[in-house]
Amino acid sequence: TTILVLNGPNLNMLGTREPATYGSETLDDIARLCHVTAEANGLEVDFFQTNHEGELIERIHQARGTVAGILINPAAWTHTSVAIRDALAAVDLPVIEVHLSNVHKRESFRHHSYVAPVAVGVICGLGSNGYCLAIEHFARLLGANHE
Ligand code: DQA
Secondary structure: OEEEEEEOOOHHHOOOOOHHHHOOOOHHHHHHHHHHHHHHOOOEEEEEEOOOHHHHHHHHHHHOOOOOEEEEEOHHHHHOOHHHHHHHHHHOOOEEEEEOOOHHHOOHHHOOOOOHHHOOEEEEOOOOHHHHHHHHHHHHHHHHHOO
């Protein structure tokens, strides 16, 4: 059972990008953390980052029928993209939205998410641990569905 972990624009810069906001972990560190957490919970992770919106949309389309759920940090597209929200709605898979920072304590343009209404839930402000918690939640959710 595979969870698709999607990361939006500029998250490839983690580690050096605004460390006061996003911490010093790199995206590779977060990928490793996701793989370890998934394995401990009997899941597999397919980890992907892109700076191209169309590429993210195509990965979402491909997810249909091939993965059990989508963990997405849409980054700046959270606040701008109806297209990503529509793609997530189209594939009809459980979605968890994750942000490293607490977007509610930041600029007001980060307070609105186009993605949140099509997500099971949203985790923000817990840094990379948010990714772990989302994967653990998928493990419970999917386990329960299989009973
Ligand atoms: C982010 C929050 C977004 O507002 C921002 O555009 C990002 C990262 C986060 O993980 O905290 O790029 O999604």
